[in-house]
Amino acid sequence: MQLPAQQVAVLEAASADDATSVDALAAATDLPPETVTGAVFELEDEELVAVTERVDETVSLTDEGREYATDGLPEVRLYEAALEAGAGDEPVQMGRVIGASGLEGPQVDIALSNYARKGYGSIDSGEITADPDAEPASDAEANALTELVDADDTPVESVDIDAETLEELERRGLLKRSESTVREVTLTDAAVTELMAGLETAETVGQVTPELLTSGEWEDVEFAEYNVEADAETVEGGNVHILRQMSERVKDVLVGMGFQEMDGPHVDADFWINDCLFMPQDHPARTHWDRFALEQPSHIDELPEDLVERVERAHREGVGEDSEGYHSPWDEDFARALALRGHTTSLSTRYLSGTQIGEIEPPARFFSVEKAYRNDTLDATHLLEFYQIEGWVMAEDLSVRDLMGTFEEFYAQFGITDIQFKPHYNPYTEPSFELFGTHPTTGELIEIGNSGIFREEMLEPLGVDCDVMAWGLALERLAMLTTGAEDIRDLHGTLADLEFLRNAEVTY
Numbered sequence: 001m002q003l004p005a006q007q008v009a010v011l012e013a014a015s016a017d018d019a020t021s022v023d024a025l026a027a028a029t030d031l032p033p034e035t036v037t038g039a040v041f042e043l044e045d046e047e048l049v050a051v052t053e054r055v056d057e058t059v060s061l062t063d064e065g066r067e068y069a070t071d072g073l074p075e076v077r078l079y080e081a082a083l084e085a086g087a088g089d090e091p092v093q094m095g096r097v098i099g100a101s102g103l104e105g106p107q108v109d110i111a112l113s114n115y116a117r118k119g120y121g122s123i124d125s126g127e128i129t130a131d132p133d134a135e136p137a138s139d140a141e142a143n144a145l146t147e148l149v150d151a152d153d154t155p156v157e158s159v160d161i162d163a164e165t166l167e168e169l170e171r172r173g174l175l176k177r178s179e180s181t182v183r184e185v186t187l188t189d190a191a192v193t194e195l196m197a198g199l200e201t202a203e204t205v206g207q208v209t210p211e212l213l214t215s216g217e218w219e220d221v222e223f224a225e226y227n228v229e230a231d232a233e234t235v236e237g238g239n240v241h242i243l244r245q246m247s248e249r250v251k252d253v254l255v256g257m258g259f260q261e262m263d264g265p266h267v268d269a270d271f272w273i274n275d276c277l278f279m280p281q282d283h284p285a286r287t288h289w290d291r292f293a294l295e296q297p298s299h300i301d302e303l304p305e306d307l308v309e310r311v312e313r314a315h316r317e318g319v320g321e322d323s324e325g326y327h328s329p330w331d332e333d334f335a336r337a338l339a340l341r342g343h344t345t346s347l348s349t350r351y352l353s354g355t356q357i358g359e360i361e362p363p364a365r366f367f368s369v370e371k372a373y374r375n376d377t378l379d380a381t382h383l384l385e386f387y388q389i390e391g392w393v394m395a396e397d398l399s400v401r402d403l404m405g406t407f408e409e410f411y412a413q414f415g416i417t418d419i420q421f422k423p424h425y426n427p428y429t430e431p432s433f434e435l436f437g438t439h440p441t442t443g444e445l446i447e448i449g450n451s452g453i454f455r456e457e458m459l460e461p462l463g464v465d466c467d468v469m470a471w472g473l474a475l476e477r478l479a480m481l482t483t484g485a486e487d488i489r490d491l492h493g494t495l496a497d498l499e500f501l502r503n504a505e506v507t508y
């Protein structure tokens with residue numbers, strides 16, 4: 001049998017009894033691993049070898065991990081300096097110990113944040129103590145770094161480090177895990193027979209050269225086949241961020257549903273953000289705790305006078321016969337204060353009032369996918385700036401069915417068909433509903449939006465005399481449901497999961 005040289009080499013290096021890895025074959029044949037992989041695939045097609053694949057989890061140290069493997073972990077260095085300074089007997093001034101430890105910049109914070117956790121001592125009001133019984137020599141993290149200093153995508157099974165320590169090192173950014181595919185090759189009976197009968201090397205040409213062409217020799221040679229399945233290096237190109245992809249998709253869907261896009265200022269007067277929404281001026285969401293106020297300029301220059309008057313009257317006395325208003329103070333200066341908008345409903349009030357693009361006649365549908373800003377606490381489902389999918393429909397005689405039907409139609413475009421509604425309260429809608437979706441992997445119900453039918457007290461001053469149903473949906477939460485991300489911070493911000501962002505795609 002005649003085979004190309006690299007295939008012959010692989011067959012001769014492989015065995016019928018033991019599986020040999022591609023790396024081992026590459027070492028034995030002195031061929032690059034890619035060439036061996038290519039030859040292995042061709043031999044598999046010819047049923048001369050059997051190939052098994054397995055994915056190995058591997059570990060390597062990051063640059064920072066490697067640095068600590070040689071210089072010592074910051075908390076260990078701090079402990080040694082503290083002992084040296086006598087902190088084993090009585091508390092010592094922190095500044096002195098840090099100076100003596102040689103730790104600098106971010107390493108100081110790293111040392112401090114791990115010091116007490118690992119039982120090296122305590123830190124209190126600028127003083128440090130060192131526990132004389134602590135044993136840096138049995139620091140599991142430090143020892144693991146030493147063991148891993150030469151690791152380079154080393155299979156995790158071959159290192160003798162407990163899972164908890166590996167996890168901690170990974171959390172500290174000192175270790176990275178990756179996955180690599182290991183292929184192992186065994187000769188088939190057919191190959192053994194062929195090998196015994198003797199193999200000949202067929203000369204194949206891998207590359208066309210000018211010489212081959214000009215000499216006409218190309219007509220006689222045998223060309224190697226292209227192997228389009230060979231492993232190639234991963235190229236990390238640029239990518240549209242998942243939230244940008246999501247926002248583009250949402251806009252397409254809404255435009256497809258007949259909506260027009262709104263835009264407007266990120267910094268706006270409280271008048272447009274709150275007062276026009278019949279939000280009482282003493283509402284908790286209007287305190288300085290929740291909003292990002294602007295210092296300079298602090299107030300908007302202009303508000304439409306007649307509108308201000310009507311909004312003030314609605315707040316003080318209500319509108320029509322059944323409405324009461326708040327009977328609480330209303331101050332125009334308070335309404336003129338500028339802040340980053342806490343919701344994009346400020347765009348809706350601007351548009352509905354006719355000041356943005358002139359009077360809007362029913363039926364009309366508008367939307368925006370824009371940023372809103374809240375002084376929330378950052379956690380798995382909250383960011384301080386996030387995208388809202390704002391929208392409203394203006395028509396005669398709208399009902400809750402219309403609202404629910406619109407959401408069902410919208411979310412179905414993203415494969416979400418199990419939204420749930422919960423009664424809610426907003427000062428500006430009646431009735432009001434919160435929307436929930438089920439997370440695809442955790443199964444948890446997560447809030448994905450807030451909605452309702454605008455109240456008369458809001459619409460009348462704005463000059464709208466038919467029904468308007470409206471909502472604010474969270475773009476990031478929709479992205480969590482469609483991508484399966486469990487933590488919003490994986491998508492956005494300094495803790496974002498790069499691997500996730502490289503591969504995430506909007507598939508709907």
Ligand SMILES: N[C@@H](Cc1ccccc1)C(=O)O
Nearest residue numbers: 343345450451452470471472
């Ligand atoms: N502004 C509300 C969303 C909403 C808009 C319009 C009507 C009802 C609710 C929010 O941010 O939660």
